[in-house]
Amino acid sequence: MLPILLAFATATLPAISLPADGPLAIRAKFVWTGGGRVLENATVVISGGRIQAVGTDIAIPEGAELIEHDGYLTAGMIALHGATGAVGETQDSTRTVMPEARVGLALDGRARDFGLLRDAGITSILVTPDASGVTGGTSALVKTLDGIVLRDPAHLSLVFSTDALSSNREPTSKSGALALLNALFTEPRGVAAEARSGKLPCLFEVREREDVGRALAFAAEHELVGTLHGAWLSGEMSGAIAKSGLSVIVPVLGVGTPKRVLDAVARLEKDGIVFGFGLDAPWNHADAMRFSAALCVRAGLGRQAAWQGLTANAAKIAGAAARTGRIERGLDADLCLWSGDPLDLASRASLVIIGGQPVSMNGAASAAKESQR
Amino acid sequence: MTFLSVALVALSVAQDAEPRAWTIQVERVYTGTGRNLEKGLVLVSAGKISAVTPGAGEEDDRPNDVLKAYAVTAGLVDAGVRVTNWQSVEQSKEVTPHLRVADTLDPFALDWDRQLRGGVTTVLASPVDRNVIGGLSVVLKTGGPESIADRTVKADAVLRGSMGSEPSAGNHPAFGRPTDFFSRRPTTRMGVEWEWRNAFFDTALNLNEEDPGRATLVAALQGKLPIFIQAWTTQDIRTAVFLREEVESRPEFAAAGMNTPRFVIDAAAEAWKEPQLLARSQTPVVLPPFPTAGRTRENSQMAWNVAKVLKDAGVPFALSSHGSGDVEQRLANQAGYAMAGGLGFEDALAAVTSTPARLLGVEDRVGTLEVGKDADLVLWSGEPFQPGTRVVATIVDGVLRYEGWNAVQGAAIAR
Numbered sequence: 001m002l003p004i005l006l007a008f009a010t011a012t013l014p015a016i017s018l019p020a021d022g023p024l025a026i027r028a029k030f031v032w033t034g035g036g037r038v039l040e041n042a043t044v045v046i047s048g049g050r051i052q053a054v055g056t057d058i059a060i061p062e063g064a065e066l067i068e069h070d071g072y073l074t075a076g077m078i079a080l081h082g083a084t085g086a087v088g089e090t091q092d093s094t095r096t097v098m099p100e101a102r103v104g105l106a107l108d109g110r111a112r113d114f115g116l117l118r119d120a121g122i123t124s125i126l127v128t129p130d131a132s133g134v135t136g137g138t139s140a141l142v143k144t145l146d147g148i149v150l151r152d153p154a155h156l157s158l159v160f161s162t163d164a165l166s167s168n169r170e171p172t173s174k175s176g177a178l179a180l181l182n183a184l185f186t187e188p189r190g191v192a193a194e195a196r197s198g199k200l201p202c203l204f205e206v207r208e209r210e211d212v213g214r215a216l217a218f219a220a221e222h223e224l225v226g227t228l229h230g231a232w233l234s235g236e237m238s239g240a241i242a243k244s245g246l247s248v249i250v251p252v253l254g255v256g257t258p259k260r261v262l263d264a265v266a267r268l269e270k271d272g273i274v275f276g277f278g279l280d281a282p283w284n285h286a287d288a289m290r291f292s293a294a295l296c297v298r299a300g301l302g303r304q305a306a307w308q309g310l311t312a313n314a315a316k317i318a319g320a321a322a323r324t325g326r327i328e329r330g331l332d333a334d335l336c337l338w339s340g341d342p343l344d345l346a347s348r349a350s351l352v353i354i355g356g357q358p359v360s361m362n363g364a365a366s367a368a369k370e371s372q373r
Numbered sequence: 374m375t376f377l378s379v380a381l382v383a384l385s386v387a388q389d390a391e392p393r394a395w396t397i398q399v400e401r402v403y404t405g406t407g408r409n410l411e412k413g414l415v416l417v418s419a420g421k422i423s424a425v426t427p428g429a430g431e432e433d434d435r436p437n438d439v440l441k442a443y444a445v446t447a448g449l450v451d452a453g454v455r456v457t458n459w460q461s462v463e464q465s466k467e468v469t470p471h472l473r474v475a476d477t478l479d480p481f482a483l484d485w486d487r488q489l490r491g492g493v494t495t496v497l498a499s500p501v502d503r504n505v506i507g508g509l510s511v512v513l514k515t516g517g518p519e520s521i522a523d524r525t526v527k528a529d530a531v532l533r534g535s536m537g538s539e540p541s542a543g544n545h546p547a548f549g550r551p552t553d554f555f556s557r558r559p560t561t562r563m564g565v566e567w568e569w570r571n572a573f574f575d576t577a578l579n580l581n582e583e584d585p586g587r588a589t590l591v592a593a594l595q596g597k598l599p600i601f602i603q604a605w606t607t608q609d610i611r612t613a614v615f616l617r618e619e620v621e622s623r624p625e626f627a628a629a630g631m632n633t634p635r636f637v638i639d640a641a642a643e644a645w646k647e648p649q650l651l652a653r654s655q656t657p658v659v660l661p662p663f664p665t666a667g668r669t670r671e672n673s674q675m676a677w678n679v680a681k682v683l684k685d686a687g688v689p690f691a692l693s694s695h696g697s698g699d700v701e702q703r704l705a706n707q708a709g710y711a712m713a714g715g716l717g718f719e720d721a722l723a724a725v726t727s728t729p730a731r732l733l734g735v736e737d738r739v740g741t742l743e744v745g746k747d748a749d750l751v752l753w754s755g756e757p758f759q760p761g762t763r764v765v766a767t768i769v770d771g772v773l774r775y776e777g778w779n780a781v782q783g784a785a786i787a788r
Contacts (some may be wrong), residue, residue, distance in 0.1 A: 179471075
């Protein structure tokens with residue numbers, strides 16, 4: 001057993017080589033499981049790409065490499081909105097209704113931009129169709145490594161914001177857009193029919209509260225499940241959202257975001273709505289999502305609620321809670337070691353592991369990994 | 374006028390507040406039914422008007438909250454409001470009868486508050502007139518829950534369309550330049566009129582079986598759904614009236630049982646020029662706001678006495694703000710201007726309350742101050758519609774939705 005004290009690992013990568021396949025044990029001062037539990041001085045054992053054990057009295061298996069970490073260990077984060085790997089490929093301006101289009105098929109899973117996400121502790125991303133039409137097709141949840149697909153299709157994208165409209169093609173109006181969506185949902189086959197049966201969740205693209213109102217009415221009329229993305233003030237309608245059973249994806253927030261918006265996010269927690277955070281990578285810095293959550297915590301959102309929004313609840317929203325998002329026996333070993341409290345803006349991801357493989361150390365995608373490309 | 378206008382405390386007018394029991398004490402109750410009271414009481418409970426009686430100023434042991442003002446009228450009804458934007462009309466086709474403007478409205482928009490400040494409690498919201506037949510308008514309250522559906526008084530109340538130049542503005546033939554979205558019909562007044570007749574004849578002859586708008590057009594031609602046609606100028610008013618008369622007289626429509634349409638001409642600024650034409654067919658009119666200097670939109674001329682002329686000719690008419698947010702063009706001011714043009718107070722009141730309510734088919738709920746009707750009330754600081762008179766409070770469905778800027782200076786609500 002070779003204890004590796006990560007705290008002393010320097011920027012001279014790869015000074016240490018970590019086993020990709022053999023058993024690995026990580027002992028950390030704080031372990032956030034993502035289920036709301038915080039363990040102190042706990043150990044996580046991984047092998048075969050999965051989490052084998054987690055707890056405070058875990059025996060370290062024979063032959064396992066041990067990492068001692070004087071910091072935090074969490075599940076990897078899941079970014080819930082973006083186009084990494086498919087920039088410019090997630091829409092078709094000649095067609096505004098193309099429900100059967102699949103972002104998952106437009107994706108380059110080995111695009112360099114995924115490295116930026118890995119460095120920030122993001123281990124999966126929901127790649128979403130562009131909102132510039134009425135429906136741009138279906139989203140896909142992929143890991144930020146090698147294009148590993150967790151769920152495809154993940155959602156049917158339905159646009160209720162004015163982004164769907166244009167002055168020079170159909171629809172030009174909100175009523176016209178709604179008429180197109182209603183027509184789509186009368187079709188007996190296809191992804192809309194799957195959405196209607198509840199098999200495929202919908203991603204409701206909204207901006208204003210009026211869009212949220214229209215999306216909720218549409219979801220109720222067609223008995224749809226899924227998640228609302230993009231409305232800063234959706235929390236102000238949390239009563240109606242709670243009734244609908246839909247979840248919420250909070251768009252990227254910044255230091256200039258009004259307090260009213262941050263308060264609205266806190267209301268999502270109070271009213272028991274499952275929520276996660278979007279990133280809109282690669283247009284935003286990979287750290288922006290964690291910073292969004294931190295801003296909400298500063299404004300009163302519960303720390304663990306925020307973290308679950310970045311991990312466990314994000315996995316739920318993306319339909320992959322059985323695979324990733326928590327530190328729990330049987331789940332994929334998608335993990336992140338943090339230099340300090342993950343919701344402290346000064347903290348960095350010290351080591352990022354996807355499917356048991358170390359992929360980024362001290363904010364630099366592992367050179368060993370990169371050199372294979 | 375010695376009476377101090379109002380005594381309200383600084384109530385926090387909460388959204389979605391429960392309707393309260395109110396006692397409204399005023400010097401003048403203008404019911405809009407011809408029966409007016411001096412020193413009267415209006416009682417409100419459960420969102421409805423529960424009593425209208427004499428007796429303001431007497432001791433009263435009801436547990437109601439008390440509002441005092443100089444006068445009270447029913448909430449104003451604006452048949453021409455457009456709290457909508459360009460995204461309220463689907464311009465990819467010229468004729469979209471089935472699309473609902475209700476699907477495009479924003480319940481959070483600030484326009485609603487503007488309406489409440491002006492004493493307007495019920496409005497007809499219509500798509501912007503960029504299409505020949507733009508779609509279905511909705512009648513809704515200006516105050517209430519933050520949901521269009523919950524504020525709706527009458528869904529699919531009116532089929533909205535337009536004559537004149539606005540539906541063709543910006544369109545052009547494809548010839549000679551790259552094809553774009555606006556390479557489309559119609560490009561002229563004649564083209565606009567042709568689209569109307571085309572839609573009507575196709576419906577009567579059942580040539581548009583596949584068209585999602587057909588059912589709406591059938592209902593309109595059968596008179597089940599009023600047709601509001603914007604027509605500012607005399608030529609456009611004529612075109613609309615002749616269209617109606619054509620539908621009423623041509624055998625194709627009679628054979629299909631579609632020869633009884635109900636037309637209302639909206640924005641009929643030049644109705645004063647040929648009132649007999651409107652009287653002949655008993656076609657009601659909604660007037661646009663009075664312009665400050667003679668000419669208004671479509672280069673039409675609007676006379677100060679237009680309301681008086683229509684009254685004398687026996688043409689039913691309503692006044693409107695036509696969607697303008699301009700303070701000058703508020704509905705209450707239009708009633709004042711119509712009075713300046715010779716119209717009597719009761720007729721001016723009717724033109725902003727009961728007549729538009731009737732044109733919109735919601736007269737059973739709003740438009741007059743009567744027991745059993747919705748408690749939509751406007752409290753005035755003086756004689757309504759006079760230049761120096763303010764709206765001091767607006768109640769919608771028994772909920773105080775607006776209190777005037779001077780209201781907070783009064784004493785606490787008397788109990």
